[in-house]
Each structure stands twice: as structure tokens, then as C-alpha cells.
Amino acid sequence: xxxxxxxxADTALHPYDLASPVFKAHEGGKLRVTSTMDLHSRDALSLAxxxxxxDVCLAIAADPTIADxxxxxxxxxxxxxxxxAVLGLGDIGPAAALPVMEGKSAxxxxxxxxxxxxxxxxxxxxxxxxxxxVRIAPSFGGINLEDISAPRCFEIEDRLRDLLDIPxxxxxxxxTAVVVLAALRNxxxxxxxxxxxxxxxxxxxxxxxxxxxxxxxxxxxGDICVADSRGIVHLGRGDLTNVKxxxxxxxxxxxxxxxxxKALEGADVFLGLSAGAISxxxxxxxxxxxxxxxxxxxxxxxxxxxxxxxxAVVATGRSDFPNQINNVLAFPxxxxxxxxxxxxxxxxxxxxxxxxxxxxxxxxxLSATNIVPSAFDPRVAPAVAAAVAAAxxxxxxxxxxxxxR
Amino acid sequence: xxxxxxxxADTALHPYDLASPVFKAHEGGKLRVTSTMDLHSRDALSLAxxxxxxDVCLAIAADPTIADxxxxxxxxxxxxxxxxAVLGLGDIGPAAALPVMEGKSAxxxxxxxxxxxxxxxxxxxxxxxxxxxVRIAPSFGGINLEDISAPRCFEIEDRLRDLLDIPxxxxxxxxTAVVVLAALRNxxxxxxxxxxxxxxxxxxxxxxxxxxxxxxxxxxxGDICVADSRGIVHLGRGDLTNVKxxxxxxxxxxxxxxxxxKALEGADVFLGLSAGAISxxxxxxxxxxxxxxxxxxxxxxxxxxxxxxxxAVVATGRSDFPNQINNVLAFPxxxxxxxxxxxxxxxxxxxxxxxxxxxxxxxxxLSATNIVPSAFDPRVAPAVAAAVAAAxxxxxxxxxxxxxR
Numbered sequence: 001x002x003x004x005x006x007x008x009a010d011t012a013l014h015p016y017d018l019a020s021p022v023f024k025a026h027e028g029g030k031l032r033v034t035s036t037m038d039l040h041s042r043d044a045l046s047l048a049x050x051x052x053x054x055d056v057c058l059a060i061a062a063d064p065t066i067a068d069x070x071x072x073x074x075x076x077x078x079x080x081x082x083x084x085a086v087l088g089l090g091d092i093g094p095a096a097a098l099p100v101m102e103g104k105s106a107x108x109x110x111x112x113x114x115x116x117x118x119x120x121x122x123x124x125x126x127x128x129x130x131x132x133x134v135r136i137a138p139s140f141g142g143i144n145l146e147d148i149s150a151p152r153c154f155e156i157e158d159r160l161r162d163l164l165d166i167p168x169x170x171x172x173x174x175x176t177a178v179v180v181l182a183a184l185r186n187x188x189x190x191x192x193x194x195x196x197x198x199x200x201x202x203x204x205x206x207x208x209x210x211x212x213x214x215x216x217x218x219x220x221x222g223d224i225c226v227a228d229s230r231g232i233v234h235l236g237r238g239d240l241t242n243v244k245x246x247x248x249x250x251x252x253x254x255x256x257x258x259x260x261x262k263a264l265e266g267a268d269v270f271l272g273l274s275a276g277a278i279s280x281x282x283x284x285x286x287x288x289x290x291x292x293x294x295x296x297x298x299x300x301x302x303x304x305x306x307x308x309x310x311x312a313v314v315a316t317g318r319s320d321f322p323n324q325i326n327n328v329l330a331f332p333x334x335x336x337x338x339x340x341x342x343x344x345x346x347x348x349x350x351x352x353x354x355x356x357x358x359x360x361x362x363x364x365x366l367s368a369t370n371i372v373p374s375a376f377d378p379r380v381a382p383a384v385a386a387a388v389a390a391a392x393x394x395x396x397x398x399x400x401x402x403x404x405r
Numbered sequence: 406x407x408x409x410x411x412x413x414a415d416t417a418l419h420p421y422d423l424a425s426p427v428f429k430a431h432e433g434g435k436l437r438v439t440s441t442m443d444l445h446s447r448d449a450l451s452l453a454x455x456x457x458x459x460d461v462c463l464a465i466a467a468d469p470t471i472a473d474x475x476x477x478x479x480x481x482x483x484x485x486x487x488x489x490a491v492l493g494l495g496d497i498g499p500a501a502a503l504p505v506m507e508g509k510s511a512x513x514x515x516x517x518x519x520x521x522x523x524x525x526x527x528x529x530x531x532x533x534x535x536x537x538x539v540r541i542a543p544s545f546g547g548i549n550l551e552d553i554s555a556p557r558c559f560e561i562e563d564r565l566r567d568l569l570d571i572p573x574x575x576x577x578x579x580x581t582a583v584v585v586l587a588a589l590r591n592x593x594x595x596x597x598x599x600x601x602x603x604x605x606x607x608x609x610x611x612x613x614x615x616x617x618x619x620x621x622x623x624x625x626x627g628d629i630c631v632a633d634s635r636g637i638v639h640l641g642r643g644d645l646t647n648v649k650x651x652x653x654x655x656x657x658x659x660x661x662x663x664x665x666x667k668a669l670e671g672a673d674v675f676l677g678l679s680a681g682a683i684s685x686x687x688x689x690x691x692x693x694x695x696x697x698x699x700x701x702x703x704x705x706x707x708x709x710x711x712x713x714x715x716x717a718v719v720a721t722g723r724s725d726f727p728n729q730i731n732n733v734l735a736f737p738x739x740x741x742x743x744x745x746x747x748x749x750x751x752x753x754x755x756x757x758x759x760x761x762x763x764x765x766x767x768x769x770x771l772s773a774t775n776i777v778p779s780a781f782d783p784r785v786a787p788a789v790a791a792a793v794a795a796a797x798x799x800x801x802x803x804x805x806x807x808x809x810r
Contacts (some may be wrong), residue, residue: 029477033520035511106440222636
């Protein structure tokens, strides 16, 4: 379910069958807006609409916090995309991205009971995207950015976090990072290591690669070496973006500068976040009891059955193998927890708390093939929400005026 | 329910009681987004979300019309406001406008079964509003502009109609105009006149005044004299906006240039669309069997009991008197009909057809106190939708690819 390296598909040649189960499932769309009140009487209408509604409008004009309790907005997530990095399909545009955003909104509702509205944008300009989101923000309680290509996604998220006082969360970065950290905590425990013991090689320096690297460093992972399509990200390269230049400074204590295969020799963890395949030989060269997360979808960087010949723990992004790294474990509970306490932002501690909560769910059932809960485990979203809410309060970003669910 | 002349309220001093029925009714908001599918199984998730959804994305990239049938967008109305002319409250800003927009979205759902999302904007700049709506438009099937102050609303609607190929409709203008025309058709019939016989005086040259004047002229009303807060709109005035200059050319055959009281002498119809009161003497000076629509809310330009001493037919915007001119008679059915045939715009003929459909509902029950159906008459929205859809097809603005409801 993680969106990884974009690759522009030859869409004009892709065949499709409108009678197939997939198309039948999407017919008419996957969302509905309903009213929580019956408005078919004069009394109901005069309370919910004119003239009664004027009292609520005036109260909000006098005290804006009343909008948090007396409109729907404080529990609505906008799922926003420009369609530039959709699933593994690449830049397919806003209309073609809408089915994914609708699905994401449906997941917010089904897994956390939150309302969510998909908004696809007819622009790919960074400044226009930022301006548009700022202008529609008073309608929503939180902004979930989705499937926006790197490196644009970094600037868009950073600027929006500065400009808005509601949670802004780029799920392709931080949702993935939270679930990867949760899984890595449990994989380390099973193989008798601490996070500080781990030497990690990350394949991919897009949205997910950068965010995973950052959260793993924050969580105390010993050393990380990052590779992109041109090789190891290191200070000697002249072709680095801003974000990769920062990565080059914070990573690669071992000063690798050649190939990902070289970096993998003796490494504890392979974290695949790109479509680039990795050879069995490279996996075999890792440290004993290695950990392999091959998260490219639908084709992992190495087949999990092959990786299992050498690694002690193997995870993928696929639902048909053990240890599925699935963002749905994170984003519904993270927004629900943030909304429960009216958090003004999603802090690092809130993300770390979410990862710990996910890891803790399977603490008593931990095994090499059960390092993360199932996507459908009903304990996950409430546990994540509670941990995130507590971290928001501890970080001082909670508001008092929001109603409990 | 019509939004009329804005007057900025002293919001800071307005008292409110969170324990009152109005605030209880609005607690937590009035809308929810739900999913039409149960996603709590791997099979469902793999159809509605990854990997299945990729097939739908690619199909839309190859054939954009598939977005009309296989996402929710072609039956979703965005209700968009900048909060500058909310009800009679004036410029109260986006957050304070949200309860009204939520209510409007709830009415779309309850009266026409359409999904609708309220979007309030953190800008009042005309160019920024237009750019923002264009950029979010791929997410929606239609745009209902709401409570945007005149004359800005005219340019915003005109430009968006040019820029977008989905229905754009400023309800404060055209919803009001459609229901006024419906009511006036029946009032004329009851008093033994044709539309061409009527000499109408319109009080108010804001959004509703301009749109009502235009639709009445298109429908064949004999002559119309429009007054704003500075008196009669006529060619000799040096202070006219673009829109009012055009009105001055298309109206006022009798060449009035003094006061509204003078214009009302011998007139057939008074159409009040402002908060400015009108005297009993002025109403008494009208032609025999006069028609008085005093639509200011909550305080009509003249009390209907007083108007009834002199007029044959009296209508107001209030639900506690006969003949309520209520936009909810128009907008749900207009969008439903447009969506039913995938209309690319709302044409003049579609609005005229809506007015005729509303008027026809009460044809067999017509009386001086029953010139329009009740807001809750279940026949209205389906009849309006059918008439509007037929007019869209006749005007050649219908698309073929939209699914029926």
C-alpha cells in the first residue's frame, strides 16, 4: 500500500474491462456525504438552517473555537493530491488519481470513523498547491497530502506545516516511516538487537526513503546508508538536491561512496523503498540474522521466499506474505488521536508514539512472521489514537476546545 | 432562506447560549462522509484500493470520461463561500460561514440525494477565489457558489463558467431568480395577467436583484424598474458599476429617475430583495390587484399582513406566512437534473425550465396563498430535475457518459 518510486506508465495502451469486478466495485464511486439530521420539517430546518444557524455563525465570528465544536470540520481530513506520484503509476494527473484518494478517504472513515474528502488539484506548481491548500484549509481539521512527487512533496509539506495550525501529514513519507519503525523495533527485538546496534541500508531517497531515514535516526538507529538510483548518497556527490544534501550529512558514518551492494556487506537491515531490484548475493552478504524489508509494490526488490533463505525477518508491502508494512496501520489512528485533542500539528513525538503503539499491539504474539499487526486488527487505530493524543498533550500542541469523539 | 443585502453585524457583542436547542443541533456538525463499501477484508481492500484501484486510475488516464462513472465526483456538489455576504449577517469570514455551507450541503443530500462538500475560503480576492476553485474543480461534479458579496460574485461566477466544463451556479442569484419567476408566473395567472403585462419594481441591485431582473426580462416581463440604496438605477447616474450600467440599459422603459415610491405608483409588482423597508402608502399606490414579494429575511420590507390590505398576492421569504420564496425549491433539483445528463453548464433554458416545473406543481391547487409548493413537497425536486435534464439535452450541453442515478 506504500507508494514508492514513480514510473510514468504508458496509459494509452493499458487495456481495461468495465465489466470486471474492479470496475464494478468502483462504479458510482466509493463515498457518500450524508446529513446527521433529518431536515424534512420546518422545526428541524429552522434549527439547522435559517434562521437558527445565524446564531452559530455569530458565535463563531465572536469566538472562532466554536467552529471546532459546532461544525464538522474538526473531524474532517482533506486527502489532497496533484496526481504526480500515484501508487507505482507516476504522474497520471488529478482525475486519474481520484479513485486512490477516494479509497484513502474511505479508509479514514472505516478504520477511524473520521470523515474525509478527496481533493485532487489541477496544478502541479508548488506555489499554487500551497496557496490552494491554505485557502481551503478553514474547511478542514487536517490535511493528508498524498502521492505528490519528490522532492516537491518536501517543500509543500514543510511550508504548509508552517502556514497552518492544523495537522499536515504527507502519508507517503510519515505513514510509511511510522510503520517501518514499528516493524523494525519488533524485528530488532526478535533478533536480539537494540535499534542502536543496527546498521541499515535504505534503497530509495524519495518521499518514503527520506522520511524513514529521518525517523530511524530520531529513534536511535546506529547508522544508515542511503542509496538512490545513482548510488550511495554521500557528501562527495555534486548532484544532490537540498533534501539529499542534508541526508548526506546525517547518514553514512561508514563513508560508503560506491554501490549499494558494497554497503550491504555485513549490514543488519535492508530497507527497500524503490522499484530497484536487489540481488540474492547482496542479501546473502549481509550480517547473520539480517532483516529485509522489501517494500516495493507490487513487485518487491527481492522475492520474500528468496530473501528468507538468508534473512531472519522478512517484510513486504504485500498482503499475501507475512509482515505486511501497510500505512493503514498508522494514518487513521494518527489523525484520530490528533483530532481527539485538537492538535495543531503532528510532532515527531506523536509519530514515534504511533510507532511504539503499533509495535506494542503484537508484543505478546511476536515472531519472525508477526512483527506488525494485521491491517484489520481492530485494536490498532484506538491504540495509535490514544498514544498520539497523549504525545500531543505532552508536546503542548493540544487545544482544549475540541469535543471528544 | 434567501441571502439578501449584507450588513456587517457587531459580532463581538452578540450573546449566545451553548445549551440552547440551536447550539445542541449544531454540536459536532451536520455532515458525515461514509464509504459505500465495507473495506474490512483483504478482498474488498484489494478491489477498492491497491492493487485493484490502479486499473481504474489507468483507465481514467486513457479515457477521462471514466472518472464520471467510476468515481463519486459526477454527483458531488462543492458549496463554496468566502464568507463575505452570509445570510443577512454580512462579511463574517470563512469559519463563521461554515455552519451555513454545511447546512446547504445537508439540503443537497436530503432534498436531491446528492453528496455535497462545504468549502470555505481563506481569501476574499477575486483572482485568488477563481484560481482556487479552478484548481480543486477536478474533485467535483458541480460548483454552487454561496454568500459571496456583490458585485464580486458576478465576475467570479462569469469567469468560472468560462473556465470550467461543469455546472457553476451562484445560488443567491439564480436559485432566488428561479423561484421568484415560478411564483410570479402563478401570481400573474391568479390576477388575470400575462408576464408581458407586468410592470415590476425591484428593490435591491445586489446578487438577487440583478439575477431576478435578468430572468424576468428573459421570461418576457413587460418592464422592470430597479432601485438600489441610492435610488432608481438609470442611465443618468454616474455611480453605476458595470453590472448596474447594463441593468440601466435593459430596464426602466418608463425612464424613472427619482424615487422607488414614485416608480411604484401604478406598478403591478413590488419585488423586495433588500433590507430597505417600504411604506404602506407606496404599496397602496400600486395598480389594483397588485403583487407584493417582500423577501428580506427575517424582516420583510413590509409586513405581509399590511401588504395584504392592498395587494392581491403577497409572498415573503419566511416559513410562517403563505407563499414562502425558498431557494430549496430550486437548487437541489437543478443540480440533480444537470448531473443526471452530465450537463457541462447551467443554461438560461435550464433555469427557465426549473421555474416552469416549480410553478406547474401547484397548477391544480393554485390560489392567492398557494402560488409555490411547500419546501417539503416531495414532488418538487424530481420534477425540477426532469425539466432541467430535458432542457440540458435540448440545449446540447449534456454528456453521454454519466451514469443515471
